[in-house]
Amino acid sequence: MDIPKLQIGDLTAPVPIVQGGMGIGISLSNLAAAVANFGGIGVISAAEPGFNFDGYNRNKLETNLKALKYHIQRARKLSPKGIIGVNIMTAINHFEKMVKAAVNEGVDIIFSGAGLPMNLPKFVKESKTKIAPIVSSGRVAKLICRQWDRKYQYLPDAIVVEGPEAGGHLGFSTEQLENIKDLPLTKLVKEVKDALKTFEEKYQRRVPIIAGGGIHDGKDIVKILSAGASAVQMATRFVATYECDADDxxxxxxxxxxxxxxxxxxxxxxxxxxxxxxxxxxxxxxxxxxxxxxxxxxxxxxxxxxxxxxxxxxxxxxxKGELDKGFAFAGAKVYKINRITSVKKLIDKLMEEVKSYKKDMD
Incomplete structure (x- = not known):
């Protein structure tokens, strides 16, 4: 069986994988372009992208805006035909300015979580940039859709649902994270799918669901696609690649x-x-x-x-590799990674596994 493409409006990703945005400096233009070149959606993190630029300590906002524009332009140059996205957390200071900068650079899609991006549509209405909120439940998806519908007459171009096995900052309580079996990603996908029905009927179009958190291999991908998602979001798997922007x-x-x-x-x-x-x-x-x-x-x-x-x-x-002064966020299945590989080899392997598992299911 053929692997389904991810369709978001007029954007078509041949591979149904969105590389999750990872800050600070883990997913910048190098990783995003590599993923985009091999069929997925590559995502630049807008969390302090100017951390290694001159002027960061003197004027952080100006330097972060400059760095975000630089990485979008560079990713576009490295992957002229690929789909490039930016992850902009609503919790960052100067959220609106970072969004405007990404839109002005013509980024294909903005993913936004770590809070409720309630005013995001007003920045993209006159542009081609797509927007996809990141949610942790059907309830939050419904809340955002209701607000965007009422205030902007805008339906999300896609929705990302992140489960409790994801890395980084999470939209769950500590108690929920200690009992992750109670919140399987497949259940969350179905919740979000149900929450979208009324809005999809009103706007006469389907909102693709992208699901992430604890997805490691082709079997995981097939399981999530079978639950109703159009694609998966994977972040942790892309860290152990040559193209990842982090130190070795x-x-x-x-x-x-x-x-x-x-x-x-x-x-x-x-x-x-x-x-x-x-x-x-x-x-x-x-x-x-x-x-x-x-x-x-x-x-x-x-x-x-x-x-x-x-x-x-x-x-x-x-x-920068100074782990005595810092630490690494990671997904729940990071322990399954045992080697560094290339983005191409990783995506090829994942797609081969998907085909194999799909064949077994058929």
């Missing part, structure tokens, strides 16, 4: 991780997250607060006076 030591931390090393942390920004245990994490969560914390002022919910460490600073250090 960051990638090696994925390869070295055992199942027991994957843990839930309480992030300084008030959201739980899934990360790989290391000495830095153990130290800060034993209340040994690092000295001379420099607040980068990246996320709205963060309170520098109470934070045990600067999350952005820790992630920047990790991206």
């Amino acid at each position: 030591k960051f990638k090696q931390s994925y390869i070295n991780a055992g199942k027991e090393d994957v843990m839930i942390i309480n992030s300084p920004v008030g959201m739980p997250g899934r990360a790989i245990r290391n000495k830095f994490v153990e130290k800060v969560y034993k209340k040994q607060k690092p000295q001379n914390i420099k607040c980068i002022n990246c996320l709205k919910p963060c309170n520098p006076q109470n934070t045990p460490y600067c999350i952005a600073d820790a992630l920047i250090n990790a991206q």
Whole structure:
């Protein structure tokens, strides 16, 4: 059986895989372009993209805007025919300015989560840029659709539903994350599918669902597509690739991780997250607060006076391979990764597995 393409309006991705946006600096133009070149949707993270640009410490906003434009332009140059997206968290400071910059650069699609992107449609109405909110439940999907419909007469071009096995900051309580079997991704896909029905009937079009969180191989992909999703979102699998924008030591931390090393942390920004245990994490969560914390002022919910460490600073250090001063976020199945490969080989392997599992099901 043929592998279904992902259709989002006039955008067609031959491979039904969206590479998840990973900050800080894990998925920039290099990784996004590689994924786009081999049929998926490549995604640049807009979380502090200017961290390694001159001027970052002098004028962070200006430098981040400059860096975001640079990476969109570079990805477009490296993948002139591929689909390039940007992940912009609603929780970042200057969210609207980052969205406008991405739209002005003609990015194909904006993915937005870490909060409710209630005003996102007003920035894209006169553009070709598609928008896809990231949700963790059918209830949240319905809430966003209702607001976009009422205020902007706009239906999401796609919706991403992230389950509790994802990496990074998560839209679930710590208790839910400790009982992930109660929230299988297939169940969440069906929830979102049901939530969209009324709006799809009104607008006479289908909203493709992209599902992510804990998807590791072709069998996982087939399972999610069979549940009603149009595509999957995968992030963790793309870290251990040559094209990933992170330092090799960051990638090696994925390869070295055992199942027991994957843990839930309480992030300084008030959201739980899934990360790989290391000495830095153990130290800060034993209340040994690092000295001379420099607040980068990246996320709205963060309170520098109470934070045990600067999350952005820790992630920047990790991206550079300085894991004694930071840590890596990762999905629940990171321990299954045992080698670094190329994006092409990874996508080819995943698609071969999908064909094999589909054949068995038929």
